[in-house]
Amino acid sequence: MGKMIPGLFSRFTRRKQLNSSESDSKLARCLNTVDLTLLGVGSTLGVGVYVLAGGVARDSAGPSVVLSFLIAGIASALSGLCYAEFGARVPKAGSAYIYSYVTVGELSAFVIGWNLILEYVIGTASVARAYSGYLDSLLNNTMKTTFREYMPMNAPFLADYPDWTAFSITLLLALVLSIGVQESTRFNNIFTVLNLAVVGFVIIAGVTHSDLNNWSLDVQPGSEKKLGSGGFFPFGLSGTLSGAATCFYGFVGFDAIATTGEETRNPQKSIPIAIVVSLLVVCLAYMGISSVLTLMLPYYLQDVDAPLPHVFREVGLPSAAWVVAVGALFGLSTSLLGAMFPLPRIVYAMANDGLLPRCLGSVHSYFKTPLLATLLAGLLSGLMALTFNLAQLVDMMSIGTLMAYTMVSLSVLLLRYRATDIGGDYTPLSTQDPYESEEELFPLRTSEKLVFTRREYMRQMLNLDKLSRPTPLSSYVATHSAIMFTILTIPFCLMPHMVNMEVWHAKLGMVFMSLKLISCVVVLCRQPSDTSSLSFKVPLVPVLPAVSILTNVFLTTKLSPETWVRFSVWLLVGILIYAFYGWRNSSEEYRMKGEVPPEERMEKEKPRSGSVLQ
Numbered sequence: 022m023g024k025m026i027p028g029l030f031s032r033f034t035r036r037k038q039l040n041s042s043e044s045d046s047k048l049a050r051c052l053n054t055v056d057l058t059l060l061g062v063g064s065t066l067g068v069g070v071y072v073l074a075g076g077v078a079r080d081s082a083g084p085s086v087v088l089s090f091l092i093a094g095i096a097s098a099l100s101g102l103c104y105a106e107f108g109a110r111v112p113k114a115g116s117a118y119i120y121s122y123v124t125v126g127e128l129s130a131f132v133i134g135w136n137l138i139l140e141y142v143i144g145t146a147s148v149a150r151a152y153s154g155y156l157d158s159l160l161n162n163t164m165k166t167t168f169r170e171y172m173p174m175n176a177p178f179l180a181d182y183p184d185w186t187a188f189s190i191t192l193l194l195a196l197v198l199s200i201g202v203q204e205s206t207r208f209n210n211i212f213t214v215l216n217l218a219v220v221g222f223v224i225i226a227g228v229t230h231s232d233l234n235n236w237s238l239d240v241q242p243g244s245e246k247k248l249g250s251g252g253f254f255p256f257g258l259s260g261t262l263s264g265a266a267t268c269f270y271g272f273v274g275f276d277a278i279a280t281t282g283e284e285t286r287n288p289q290k291s292i293p294i295a296i297v298v299s300l301l302v303v304c305l306a307y308m309g310i311s312s313v314l315t316l317m318l319p320y321y322l323q324d325v326d327a328p329l330p331h332v333f334r335e336v337g338l339p340s341a342a343w344v345v346a347v348g349a350l351f352g353l354s355t356s357l358l359g360a361m362f363p364l365p366r367i368v369y370a371m372a373n374d375g376l377l378p379r380c381l382g383s384v385h386s387y388f389k390t391p392l393l394a395t396l397l398a399g400l401l402s403g404l405m406a407l408t409f410n411l412a413q414l415v416d417m418m419s420i421g422t423l424m425a426y427t428m429v430s431l432s433v434l435l436l437r438y439r440a441t442d443i444g445g446d447y448t449p450l451s452t453q454d455p456y457e458s459e460e461e462l463f464p465l466r467t468s469e470k471l472v473f474t475r476r477e478y479m480r481q482m483l484n485l486d487k488l489s490r491p492t493p494l495s496s497y498v499a500t501h502s503a504i505m506f507t508i509l510t511i512p513f514c515l516m517p518h519m520v521n522m523e524v525w526h527a528k529l530g531m532v533f534m535s536l537k538l539i540s541c542v543v544v545l546c547r548q549p550s551d552t553s554s555l556s557f558k559v560p561l562v563p564v565l566p567a568v569s570i571l572t573n574v575f576l577t578t579k580l581s582p583e584t585w586v587r588f589s590v591w592l593l594v595g596i597l598i599y600a601f602y603g604w605r606n607s608s609e610e611y612r613m614k615g616e617v618p619p620e621e622r623m624e625k626e627k628p629r630s631g632s633v634l635q
Contacts (some may be wrong), residue, residue, distance in 0.1 A: 051206075061274070075325055075327075082263070086261075089262075093272055103559055108292030143418045153190065179408055198390065199392050216351040220306050235318065255321075272300065272304075318336070329345045365398045375607045
């Protein structure tokens with residue numbers, strides 16, 4: 022037992038070793054910066070524009086929904102900057118999964134990848150269901166009436182009727198994605214441009230019918246509805262912040278860009294630029310839409326389900342309402358593509374590493390796409406859209422997203438202060454054992470290279486020796502501080518929900534926790550950082566990644582207990598898969614035993630003329 026625990030720990034924390042031979046990709050490199058930017062915009066700018074703004078304005082923030090979107094955009098940008106740095110460091114398919122595998126370890130990477138699968142499956146199914154419902158509303162709910170009459174479902178946790186339209190739409194999109202990434206990207210580009218044109222039309226038309234008095238209305242008390250007090254902040258600053266927590270999920274989707282590392286011509290430059298530009302475009306679009314919504318019509322008269330058509334009809338522009346209706350179909354089409362596009366690439370990356378069955382990592386020789394993974398992802402998403410009542414599952418998508426954001430931000434901190442200057446390619450030292458060398462992010466205290474006294478550790482916490490480059494000791498101290506900061510954010514964010522903050526000892530506890538968090542950041546600030554050259558680096562490290570971690574953890578505490586129960590069930594299934602299959606078939610397990618992983622062995626045995634490498 023004594024030998025088993027260190028062995029298991031070494032497997033859970035072993036990191037994926039990338040080398041120069043992995044710079045080639047079996048996927049077709051055909052995407053440029055414009056393609057990635059439009060993919061990010063299309064993935065994000067959909068349901069949020071046509072649904073989210075009206076509900077947040079009416080029930081949470083009032084006209085200050087504009088600031089809610091700005092705050093949410095800034096919070097998303099913090100995670101986006103961290104994604105951008107990793108896009109420059111690790112140009113591989115897999116997004117946060119591959120980032121955490123390279124920096125933190127295998128078990129954490131599997132959990133993140135498993136959560137991302139959940140996020141994209143539910144995201145695809147929910148958008149398909151929304152698309153079907155919106156299309157059905159234009160047909161006077163004919164499909165809904167027919168399906169409910171002939172195929173009713175009265176089981177708990179299931180929909181009232183099977184949505185065959187959503188199922189068909191999902192399978193059709195899976196086939197489009199299977200044919201080729203370039204073809205599906207053309208589809209996305211066209212519909213995203215049309216969507217942006219409709220957003221521009223809404224903003225211009227809305228400005229001509231705006232009334233600034235709608236931002237300073239006085240609401241009479243005694244109304245049957247909870248309307249707030251009027252003005253720009255009818256629900257106070259807390260309402261604006263609560264609205265920002267909701268609006269944050271309107272920015273989910275830009276991480277689809279990070280899954281294209283093996284299909285982009287110049288990923289080190291294109292991925293960072295696309296993430297930053299797409300977030301900026303989406304934030305401006307959200308702020309513009311929410312501004313004209315609340316200027317055209319008082320916030321308490323907004324429609325929750327279809328705010329834009331409702332507003333235009335109220336101001337006497339029914340023809341504009343039809344333009345918006347068509348634009349909604351464009352927006353939902355790109356959202357659906359953006360939700361499904363990353364899913365097979367996450368499965369492909371995990372299967373390539375052996376954590377899922379390797380057959381899912383096969384690439385079609387003609388289409389150059391992960392065909393089996395794409396079709397399986399489409400079938401799974403289609404079945405969920407067909408049978409499940411997704412209203413109770415939408416929050417589960419948020420958990421996977423926020424955990425991925427947190428892991429990427431933590432990984433930026435870990436890599437920035439690591440001892441070895443690796444640069445952008447992560448080429449391990451061929452003469453060293455990758456599990457014993459100073460390349461490891463989590464070196465064990467028992468290693469001879471890291472035997473140091475308590476006094477040396479304390480001196481390094483403030484860098485009293487004024488080191489200019491990372492050392493094994495400084496990397497060790499920085500790792501402790503970054504992980505400790507992440508762990509402490511959990512009780513810090515939970516305390517306001519668990520105790521009465523009016524009591525003096527509760528306030529004292531918050532002050533104490535705040536000081537501990539600040540001390541972790543101060544220790545990180547004092548450590549020497551990696552000076553390797555990258556096409557993009559997160560500015561103001563460690564402050565920006567630390568704020569990103571705190572924001573993401575805070576938002577997870579806003580989720581319901583039922584959501585955490587359902588998430589725990591999904592996580593338990595994933596852990597069982599890893600326990601009984603993943604770690605034994607991992608490529609790193611083969612390397613740990615001194616054997617060649619199956620994918621590398623097959624690549625060496627394959628005749629050069631038959632290679633599918635680009």
